[in-house]
Structure formats: C-alpha cells, structure tokens
Amino acid sequence: MSVLWLATAAFAIGTEAFVIAGLLPVIAADLQVSLASTGQLVTVYALTYAVGSPLLAVAFNNLDRRTLLALALSSFIAANFLAAAATTFLLLLISRMLMAVGAGLCMPTALAVSVAIASPERRGRAIALVTSGLTVATVVGVPFGTLVGNHLGWRATFVMVAGLGAVALLGLLFGLPRGLPRTTATLGERIAVARRGAILHALAITVLWAAGGFTVFAYLSVPLRVLGFGPTEISLALLIFGSAAAIGNLLGGALADRIGPIPTAALGLTGMVLALALQSVTLKFVPPELARPLFLGLIFWQGLAAWAFYTAQVASIVRIEPNVATIALSLNASALYLGIAIGGMAGAVVLSVMDPSDLGWTGGLSVVAALAALLVQGRQMWLKPLKIAG
Structure with missing residues (x-):
C-alpha cells in the first residue's frame, strides 16, 4: 500500500511537469507575456530539476526517508499554491523553480524507498508501480x-x-514506516560515474533526444491552435500523445528484450525524426481540412517512437554499467531534464524568429544528432569484442 502512495506522488509530479505544455497560450494571454517567454516556465523547471536533484539527494542523505518525502511533497504542494496565486510572470517562474526542487527531491527518494520496503522478489514490480x-x-x-x-x-x-x-x-505520513535506509551516492561517486566514456556518451544521447522532443512538445498547443483546435481538442491531442507514450514505453521494453536496446533505440529515434519532420511539412503544405487528422496521427507517432526509445535507452545504460546502474540512471534523469530545458529555450527561439511550423524540423535536427551519436555508440560496442579477440 505504501508503494501506491509513492505512485500517487509520482502521478502528481508528472502531471505538473508536463501539463504546462497545454496551458502556455492561456497563461501568456492572462499575464500578457509572449509565448516564447512563457515557454521559459518549462526551461526553468527542467533546469532546476536537472541541477538540483543530485545535489539535494546528497545534501539530505542523512535525513529520515519519510521525513524527506514529507518535506519534498510539502514544498511541491506549497509551490503549486504559490503558482495559483501568482499575479506576475516572475512570481510564476519562481514557483516553478520551487516545484522542481520538491519534485527533484521526491522522485529519486520515492524510487529508493520503493526498493527498501519491497521484498527482494517484488522490487522490480515496486519500481514499475512508482514509475x-x-x-x-x-x-x-x-x-x-x-x-x-x-x-x-x-x-x-x-x-x-x-x-x-x-x-x-x-498517505505517506500514515502509511510509510520510519527508519528506512538513508544511503545514497556521494557527489564524488556521481561525478566519477558521469566521467566514464560510455556513460557520458549515453547521457549526451539522452540530452539530444529530450531537447528535440521538447522543442516541439513544450509548445504543442501553438501549432494545434494554428490548425483551429479548441481547448477540448487540445486536451484530446495530449491524451493521444500520452496514450502513445504509454504504448511506446511497453513496446520499447519488449523490443529491447527481443532485438537489443541499441537497435530498438535506433528505431525509436528514426521514427521520431520522421514524425517531427512531417509535422512541419503538414503545417506548411497540407490543406487545413487534411492537416488536422494527419497532425493528430503524427502526434501519436511522435509519442510512440519517443518513449520506445527512452525505455530502450534506460535498458542500454543498465547494460553499460550494471554495477553502478542506480547512479547511472539518476544521472540519466538529470540528462533528461537538461534536454527538456534546452528544448524549451530552442522552441522559444523558433517562435521568436521563425514560425510555429518550423518547430518540427528544428526539433528533428537534434534527434538526428542523437541518432548519429547512438550509431557511433553501437559501432563501438559491436567492434569492442573484435578488438579483444584480435
């Protein structure tokens, strides 16, 4: 039951992290700021999470896990109320940073606690439930x-x-026991793992993938409005993306087991490049009556391919350094949010100097770079046994 409350916390944090994509136009209109500026609500959240999460984990290492989760969630809740009361864009930016502090402290702790309270044979299922x-x-x-x-x-x-x-x-205050294990990797241990060549290469791929995807996703409501989608239809589009992401997550795991993580990741990135590029083509050249259903289909394709890649990428990182997998995956989470921050900034630049229809191909370029880096990584891993044999 305790793991269920941890999953509820993850649900709240995940909702807040990604719902902003559907709210940017209404926030921009209400606070009278440009869409490009409003998009920095994505950037500051992601950047604060990326940098703050590992530092906070080390700083609060000796605090009781239940107390730490309560502190993190309380900060997250207070920051959301602050955002609801914000009358200026600056105050809303600050509230998003505070949300990221709470979320960045809560999520790694929740995953660690799920392992600590589950029996050995159920730990995988406990982690899966939280995520x-x-x-x-x-x-x-x-x-x-x-x-x-x-x-x-x-x-x-x-x-x-x-x-x-x-x-x-x-739920956590009443359902979680005290005295849970407090150990976590030190900052020095994290840096040591991050400096390993194979891990650093993999983290760069994650950053490039996330930057490309969130150049588009963070501002997804903008091209949808250009196509004439209303508020309810935008919600439907986000439901389509989320459903595709859930399917892609399962598909990526199954394919990674069957054909290997790197081929699966390459397929995901290739599909994502095509989906993003065709979004731009659709917005620029396809008549509106055909563009609307086609664009929804491409959103589904994007979500499916993107999250099939991410599942395979996680599996690949675990295989690269199985002895330090926990640290490596924590670093990968920071890389994900660093990429989201870069994507938020890149999308703002596109909207400032180009057109919403240019978001897709711009994001696609970053994913192409991720694919090229992945193929280099795959080639190195395939050649390594040959060098040993020689």
Whole structure:
C-alpha cells in the first residue's frame, strides 16, 4: 500500500511537469507575456530539476526517508499554491523553480524507498508501480489538467495538482514506516560515474533526444491552435500523445528484450525524426481540412517512437554499467531534464524568429544528432569484442 502512495506522488509530479505544455497560450494571454517567454516556465523547471536533484539527494542523505518525502511533497504542494496565486510572470517562474526542487527531491527518494520496503522478489514490480505514476500522468493527468486549465482557468490546474500532492502526502505520513535506509551516492561517486566514456556518451544521447522532443512538445498547443483546435481538442491531442507514450514505453521494453536496446533505440529515434519532420511539412503544405487528422496521427507517432526509445535507452545504460546502474540512471534523469530545458529555450527561439511550423524540423535536427551519436555508440560496442579477440 505504501508503494501506491509513492505512485500517487509520482502521478502528481508528472502531471505538473508536463501539463504546462497545454496551458502556455492561456497563461501568456492572462499575464500578457509572449509565448516564447512563457515557454521559459518549462526551461526553468527542467533546469532546476536537472541541477538540483543530485545535489539535494546528497545534501539530505542523512535525513529520515519519510521525513524527506514529507518535506519534498510539502514544498511541491506549497509551490503549486504559490503558482495559483501568482499575479506576475516572475512570481510564476519562481514557483516553478520551487516545484522542481520538491519534485527533484521526491522522485529519486520515492524510487529508493520503493526498493527498501519491497521484498527482494517484488522490487522490480515496486519500481514499475512508482514509475507508472508518471506514465499514467501523461495519459490521464496531463489532458485532464489541460481541460481544467482551459475551462476553469490555468490557476485551477495548479490547485488540482496541489490537491493530488496533498493526498499523496497524507498517505505517506500514515502509511510509510520510519527508519528506512538513508544511503545514497556521494557527489564524488556521481561525478566519477558521469566521467566514464560510455556513460557520458549515453547521457549526451539522452540530452539530444529530450531537447528535440521538447522543442516541439513544450509548445504543442501553438501549432494545434494554428490548425483551429479548441481547448477540448487540445486536451484530446495530449491524451493521444500520452496514450502513445504509454504504448511506446511497453513496446520499447519488449523490443529491447527481443532485438537489443541499441537497435530498438535506433528505431525509436528514426521514427521520431520522421514524425517531427512531417509535422512541419503538414503545417506548411497540407490543406487545413487534411492537416488536422494527419497532425493528430503524427502526434501519436511522435509519442510512440519517443518513449520506445527512452525505455530502450534506460535498458542500454543498465547494460553499460550494471554495477553502478542506480547512479547511472539518476544521472540519466538529470540528462533528461537538461534536454527538456534546452528544448524549451530552442522552441522559444523558433517562435521568436521563425514560425510555429518550423518547430518540427528544428526539433528533428537534434534527434538526428542523437541518432548519429547512438550509431557511433553501437559501432563501438559491436567492434569492442573484435578488438579483444584480435
């Protein structure tokens, strides 16, 4: 039951992290700032998470895990209420940074606690249950939060997320035991793992993939509005993306086991490049009556390919350094959010100097770079046994 409350916390955090993509236009209009500037709500959150999460994990290493989770979730909840009350864009930016501090402290702790409280034969399922909170957030929380924000005002979405966080907090306070293991990797150990060539290469691939994907996803509501989608239809589009992401997550895992992580990751990146490029082609050249259903299909394709890649990438990292897999995956999470931050900035530049229809091919270029880096990595791994044999 305790793991279920950890999954609820992950659901709240995942909803807040990604729902902003559907709320940018209404926030921009209400606070009278440009869409490009509003997109920095994505950037500051992701950058704070990427940098803050490993530093906070080390700083609070000796704190009781239940107390730490309560502190992290309380910060997350308070920051959402602050966002709901924000009357200026600066205050909203600050609230997003505070949310990232709470989320960046909560998620790694939740995963560690799920392992600590589960029996050895159930640890894999405990981790899967916690991470399923993020997956369910993309399918349910994000489209519903977008619908709430567009019909009741964007502030209502932050209140909703705060309520979800409060439910998780109460559940953990009453359902989680004290005295759980407190050990975590030191900053020096993290840096040592990050400096290993194969891990550093893999982290760069994750950054490039996330940057390309979130150049588009962070501003997805902009081209949707260009095509004439209303608030309810934008929520439907996000539901389509989230459903595809959930399917891609399962498909990527199955294919990684069958054909290997690197071939699966390469397929995912290739599919993602095509989906993003065709989004730009659709917006530029296809008549509106055909562009609308085609664009929805490409959103599904993007979500399917992107998250099939990510699952395979995680499996690949575990295989590269199985002895330090926990540290490597923590670093990969930071790389993910660093890429999201870069994507938020890149999308803002596109909207400032180009057209919404240019988001797709711009993001696609970053994914092409990720694919090239992956193929280099794969070639090195395939040639390594030959060098040993020689």
